[in-house]
Amino acid sequence: MDLSGIAALRSVLRIRPFRRLWLVLSVASFGDWIGILATALFAAQQVTGSVAQGSAFSSTIAIRLVPALILGPIAGVMADRFDRRYTMVICDILRFLVYGSIPVVALVSDSGGLTVTWAVIATFIGETITLMWIPAKEAAVPNLIPKGRLEASNQLTLITTYGITPILAALVLAALDGVVRPIGGLPPWASPVQIALYINALSRAATAAVVFFGIKEISAGRRERQQKNAEQSMFRQFVEGWRYIGRTPFVRGLVLGIFGAFAGAGIVVGTARFFTASLGAGDAAFYLLFATLFIGLAIGIGLGPAIVRELSRRRWFGISLVLASGAVAFLSVAFHLSMALFGALFVGAGAGMAFLAGVTLLGGQVDDEVRGRVFAVVQIGARLVLLLAISLAGVLVGVGSSRTVRLGDIAVDISSTRVLLLVAGVVGVWTGVAAFRQMDDKRGVPVLADLLGAIRGRPLSPAEQFTRKGIFVVFEGGEGAGKSTQVTRLSEELLAAGHDVVVTREPGATDVGARIRSLVLSHGEEADTPSPRAEALLYAADRAHHVATVVRPALERGAVVISDRYVDSSLAYQGAGRTLPVQEISWLSSWATGGLKPDLVVLLDVDPGVGLSRVDSRGQGTDRLESESRSFHERVRYAFLDLASADPKRYLVLDAARPADEIAGVVAARFKALMGVADGVPSDPDPTMVVRTGADPEATMVVRAGVNPRPEETVVVRSVGGPDETAVILPAGTPTSSPDVTQVVASPDATQVVAAPDATQVVPSSDATQVVPRAEDEPGGRPPGGERESTP
Numbered sequence: 001m002d003l004s005g006i007a008a009l010r011s012v013l014r015i016r017p018f019r020r021l022w023l024v025l026s027v028a029s030f031g032d033w034i035g036i037l038a039t040a041l042f043a044a045q046q047v048t049g050s051v052a053q054g055s056a057f058s059s060t061i062a063i064r065l066v067p068a069l070i071l072g073p074i075a076g077v078m079a080d081r082f083d084r085r086y087t088m089v090i091c092d093i094l095r096f097l098v099y100g101s102i103p104v105v106a107l108v109s110d111s112g113g114l115t116v117t118w119a120v121i122a123t124f125i126g127e128t129i130t131l132m133w134i135p136a137k138e139a140a141v142p143n144l145i146p147k148g149r150l151e152a153s154n155q156l157t158l159i160t161t162y163g164i165t166p167i168l169a170a171l172v173l174a175a176l177d178g179v180v181r182p183i184g185g186l187p188p189w190a191s192p193v194q195i196a197l198y199i200n201a202l203s204r205a206a207t208a209a210v211v212f213f214g215i216k217e218i219s220a221g222r223r224e225r226q227q228k229n230a231e232q233s234m235f236r237q238f239v240e241g242w243r244y245i246g247r248t249p250f251v252r253g254l255v256l257g258i259f260g261a262f263a264g265a266g267i268v269v270g271t272a273r274f275f276t277a278s279l280g281a282g283d284a285a286f287y288l289l290f291a292t293l294f295i296g297l298a299i300g301i302g303l304g305p306a307i308v309r310e311l312s313r314r315r316w317f318g319i320s321l322v323l324a325s326g327a328v329a330f331l332s333v334a335f336h337l338s339m340a341l342f343g344a345l346f347v348g349a350g351a352g353m354a355f356l357a358g359v360t361l362l363g364g365q366v367d368d369e370v371r372g373r374v375f376a377v378v379q380i381g382a383r384l385v386l387l388l389a390i391s392l393a394g395v396l397v398g399v400g401s402s403r404t405v406r407l408g409d410i411a412v413d414i415s416s417t418r419v420l421l422l423v424a425g426v427v428g429v430w431t432g433v434a435a436f437r438q439m440d441d442k443r444g445v446p447v448l449a450d451l452l453g454a455i456r457g458r459p460l461s462p463a464e465q466f467t468r469k470g471i472f473v474v475f476e477g478g479e480g481a482g483k484s485t486q487v488t489r490l491s492e493e494l495l496a497a498g499h500d501v502v503v504t505r506e507p508g509a510t511d512v513g514a515r516i517r518s519l520v521l522s523h524g525e526e527a528d529t530p531s532p533r534a535e536a537l538l539y540a541a542d543r544a545h546h547v548a549t550v551v552r553p554a555l556e557r558g559a560v561v562i563s564d565r566y567v568d569s570s571l572a573y574q575g576a577g578r579t580l581p582v583q584e585i586s587w588l589s590s591w592a593t594g595g596l597k598p599d600l601v602v603l604l605d606v607d608p609g610v611g612l613s614r615v616d617s618r619g620q621g622t623d624r625l626e627s628e629s630r631s632f633h634e635r636v637r638y639a640f641l642d643l644a645s646a647d648p649k650r651y652l653v654l655d656a657a658r659p660a661d662e663i664a665g666v667v668a669a670r671f672k673a674l675m676g677v678a679d680g681v682p683s684d685p686d687p688t689m690v691v692r693t694g695a696d697p698e699a700t701m702v703v704r705a706g707v708n709p710r711p712e713e714t715v716v717v718r719s720v721g722g723p724d725e726t727a728v729i730l731p732a733g734t735p736t737s738s739p740d741v742t743q744v745v746a747s748p749d750a751t752q753v754v755a756a757p758d759a760t761q762v763v764p765s766s767d768a769t770q771v772v773p774r775a776e777d778e779p780g781g782r783p784p785g786g787e788r789e790s791t792p
């Protein structure tokens with residue numbers, strides 16, 4: 001755990017009521033563990049014979065799961081209906097009496113059978129009472145601490161309950177055994193197991209006292225809850241609890257996910273022995289696997305929050321489930337112990353993180369009034385699912401046969417265990433995804449990028465919600481590409497057609513923006529020019545203000561907004577041009593815009609030489625960026641093309657060397673397609689492009705049709721001739737089964753891309769280095785093979 005994690009834990013412990021409750025929980029959980037171990041040992045000691053001992057041992061453990069099913073349902077109602085503090089105190093006093101009776105009965109009775117029977121009955125009663133206690137406690141915690149610290153408090157509680165106290169209990173029991181037994185000649189009441197049982201009972205008395213006298217805060221808020229709940233019968237309240245879960249997608253997803261996780265865990269536990277056997281490893285491997293699982297759990301719970309930092313907890317929950325389940329599926333194909341250990345580590349880490357996220361979400365986001373019931377459902381359901389999964393897995397594994405498959409030198413055992421693990425993994429992944437979908441609080445924000453961003457400390461923010469009635473079109477491209485020209489052309493056409501059009505640009509569309517523009521673009525003293533990061537922030541500031549005051553209001557109103565430059569300019573100029581990390585610029589921009597993305601980006605692709613010479617001939621001098629080096633502008637150009645290829649549906653890439661009229665025509669057609677206008681200009685019948693090969697005659701290129709009735713169709717163009725020969729032109733929509741199409745992937749060797757006049761979107765292969773206008777292929781144009789260097 002890093003320092004911030006430890007600081008978070010310390011800060012929750014500074015909250016007095018929580019500190020006391022944590023103490024109570026630690027004592028209670030220590031008592032629990034020592035009680036579980038001691039009762040089981042104790043029961044086994046009372047009878048002789050290994051079979052009887054075995055069944056005495058397991059029946060006291062199994063009995064702990066039964067009450068959950070019978071009496072659990074009302075526990076939640078009680079936790080919501082009555083004062084949670086009194087519920088806890090009364091439960092603990094009763095448990096003190098019941099647990100205390102186990103060793104006492106043993107002292108007064110001579111019959112081992114009777115003693116064991118009572119131990120089983122008492123455990124059953126105690127467990128039933130615990131069921132009332134847990135929802136009351138769980139529902140109380142969120143009221144004691146601020147929401148922001150819930151996670152740290154859960155971390156602390158989970159680590160204490162499942163990490164520290166079981167080990168401590170085992171150590172104390174072992175110590176008692178080591179110290180007390182050798183003394184010898186002790187009366188029966190002083191045997192180690194007896195002492196352990198007294199400790200268990202006394203721990204209850206202690207916690208009852210602390211909760212009653214020390215944590216009066218638990219009673220707070222009781223009145224309103226009681227008033228609300230008293231109007232309903234207990235039965236109605238029970239039904240209401242289930243209804244609440246059913247109709248709240250978030251809680252439904254959470255509950256589903258938790259059950260899925262427990263089912264997976266149950267299958268892993270149920271098959272573990274067979275699984276280690278199938279690895280050809282012995283008992284030691286079995287324990288090793290379990291230890292690894294627990295280490296994974298501890299890592300997930302202890303370090304998870306520090307790793308994912310600000311990631312949405314709802315997303316974290318779903319992702320963790322998928323991680324854990326994916327790891328279970330991986331276990332199913334592991335053929336070596338090292339692989340199994342690796343898988344087990346991730347099963348544990350995923351499960352631990354999912355558990356922590358789940359409990360925290362339940363505590364923080366479920367209303368106080370129903371919290372007890374929701375906790376009860378989760379707790380009871382989880383036990384039931386776990387029990388079912390363990391026993392079902394045990395039965396199924398026993399039923400199936402196993403056969404060995406040889407893969408080269410490695411023999412893999414295909415057994416029902418593996419099939420079961422695979423099924424569990426796949427079902428778990430499905431549950432994780434389903435839970436994620438139901439709970440996602442950042443719809444539309446890519447998951448992986450969000451996760452990676454969060455790990456680096458910069459999660460993506462969800463798109464700001466607003467009613468977007470208009471259409472947002474952006475023109476991008478290098479200097480002198482003809483953006484202003486095309487913006488004007490499109491806006492004139494749309495205005496003529498009666499659209500509400502807002503023409504705007506970045507930087508400098510607003511008053512604030514104009515000031516920023518003069519800061520970033522004017523030539524000044526070296527010392528006055530903003531540094532690359534400052535420049536990036538200034539463009540982002542301009543953009544934030546622009547989007548908030550111009551773009552969003554216009555889109556809300558239903559206008560067509562046409563902007564000369566937007567986010568891509570920052571990615572290209574500040575990212576690729578200034579070589580700042582593009583991811584960071586992207587995050588900055590998405591933060592500035594609140595996630596607003598254009599509907600269409602028209603990329604006017606131009607050779608920097610051509611563009612800059614156009615700017616020169618305008619005779620207005622150059623600004624700070626225009627006077628950057630040629631290689632700067634080259635980087636900018638390819639950054640734009642890369643962005644377009646990453647999201648081809650949103651982009652219209654046009655060769656800016658084409659006549660302005662032609663470009664305007666294609667843009668207008670695409671805009672109409674975007675508006676869903678079926679009439680008007682027929683969509684480009686034959687959007688094509690050509691690939692010119694470099695050294696490799698097999699060079700290929702993927703082309704997507706822009707204005708095409710089936711825009712999702714990909715056209716594959718494959719060169720046919722020698723190095724200098726221009727390749728085939730295929731219309732979009734050509735089935736890939738066409739005899740001309742032999743390959744569907746872009747070759748990394750393609751070096752020159754020649755856009756045909758009708759090509760509307762070009763997706764360059766990663767290594768393509770030049771986009772050459774189609775002019776040279778047209779009748780009357782230069783012969784194929786001639787390279788266009790600069791001027792149009």
Ligand SMILES: Nc1ncnc2c1ncn2[C@@H]1O[C@H](COP(=O)(O)OP(=O)(O)O)[C@@H](O)[C@H]1O
Nearest residue numbers: 479480481482483484485614618656658659660
């Ligand atoms: N398709 C084109 N072919 C040739 N010249 C063009 C074309 N489009 C624009 N121009 C000219 O190039 C110069 C820069 O155009 P402009 O629209 O201002 O580009 P940007 O806004 O991208 O910097 C202008 O003089 C313009 O008349």
Ligand SMILES: Cc1cn([C@H]2C[C@H](O)[C@@H](COP(=O)(O)OP(=O)(O)O)O2)c(=O)[nH]c1=O
Nearest residue numbers: 479480506507539565566569570573625626
């Ligand atoms: C919007 C934006 C522009 N720029 C640069 C690109 C341009 O060189 C400059 C101004 O763009 P622009 O107004 O298009 O100038 P011009 O009409 O002369 O082409 O700002 C960035 O570097 N980052 C950005 O985010």
